[in-house]
Amino acid sequence: MKTTAVNPRSSRGISNYALYSEAQSADDPEFIHIEDIRSRARLFDWTINIHVHPRMYQLIYVRTGHVRIHIDGEEFTEQAPCIITIPPSVVHGFEFGRENTDGSVITVSQLVLLDEQFQRDFPFGDELLRKAQVLSLRQHPDDTHFIEQIITQMEEEYRDNRTGKKQMFEWLLYSLLLKVGRRVHASHRPRDEDHYERLYRQLVQRVEHHYREHKPATFYAEQLHTTTTSLNRACASVSGKNVSELLHDRLTLEAQRMLIYSSVPVSLIAYDLGFADPAYFSRFFKRRTGVSPSNFRELRDRG
Template identity: 30%
Template sequence: MESEAAIPRFFLYGEENDSDDSEFVHIESIAARSEKQGWKIKPHRHGKLFQLLIIYQGEAKILLDNKELSFDGGGAVVVPTGVVHGFVFSPETLGHVLTIAEPLINQAAGSRAMGLFDTVIHSPRILRFSSNSHHPQQLKNYFDLLSAESDSSYSGKRHTVEWLAKLILMTLYREIEHCNHQGLGANQPNQGYYVFQQLVEKHFRQQWTVARYANQLQMSLSTLNRICKTVKGVGAKAIISDRLFIEAKRSLLYTQLNIDQIAYNLGYDDPAYFSRFFKNKSGLSPKQFRQLNPFDTEF
């Protein structure tokens, strides 16, 4: 294996002039570049670029850092910044290559979605799509939209291209999550957390206790808390509480329900207890929060 210093560092395949291009997203078909090179891309790395390959049809031999892997179509290859990668594709391979420059990735660093994007952008992986998932078709649709938008001359093109790139990352995260749920054993943290998260979404308004969630999951309280801390860094109670708080804010901002109605909808028998909960989380009473964030809505 070549040393890192000897491995070419390209802007895109074979383009060594790493310029400060104002465009942060680039998309092309796999054939556009690899066909000209005999369907072979020599090992190289990108200094400030993240890449995602989607292969719909065809076979590939893939080098990711020191691992050589074989792949048959119907999946994705994730190449984080700085990871050495190379490919040998079978002729007529169908797929896309999405390249996202570091500034766009960094732009998301302050957003709530960054925790989800972290799962996608920092670990090299080959993801074989699940046969019972709708996310692969969504990804293909989004890639087709992104390709068409990139070739267009519409106003707002740059913003739309970047939004679609982020939508692709989010959809890939959901497919990773789906595959974890399908393929991992019940004792694995990601799968355990995924099922817990789905239960919270169904039952947070019913004010289920942590013990009830653990019982439904057929695990101990300590196991559930350990899983939550491993995946999210906080215990199960904090995750349930945060979900309630998010819904409370949505109701205060985007509905005209009075505070007592919101409290009852979130499972509180005593609106005063809801108000204390909300103030502990935000530092403001529900009434103060609504007054400081007036949204005109018909709902």
């Protein structure tokens, strides 16, 4: 099975990639792919350029060496051993050290993670899907040993065709996600959510699906069976903003991503983000950032 560019330059101008270009047999684990970093990275001179997987979740386990990570405009370097989690639609890229870098890349269709039973039973779904994570394992040898064993078993199951392959592979994947979820949870040390924090989290999830539609606060209130007053209080409690500011922040973030990672004309970005008038989009963007879209792109190109 190989990774293939599908519509490699999307309408938004960021490279989109999908897996599963070859037909799967009935015994293959559905919607899951695993490969070693070295085999993939060597094909691209150890640099995986900026791209996005719209419907796929990735776990990158760096066993040895180091990696320079690019996630949504931020860049930093991490030494092995470490785990990197990339939720669907997060812009990312990697520059792996040539000398001794090795590890594994596990790619899972978001359909697996959005499955109703998985969502009901898995305790760390929101934490793993909310944003990308870079987790150092250098101070956690027990976790590293567990992850190493699980991934080794996953690779063996993936290569072989023993009876129960699909079920065993899914069990191993679930165990791996649980271990990574625990590490994410421990690194954040969150306290129990109160009512407003829960409502805010649910709102953010809805916004992610509808922000291009420019829905009003009343739409989200109806979706969450609450009032706009409660939504505004939840936003103020967690982020210090109101619902409108949250919606505008999400549109602005997506506009910045597209301006940074693509050469798509500003007018097309405006239409893609649901603005009927590119001039209005430019005024909106300038109010939020202090510069016009064109100037923002020029400043990033110079930097």
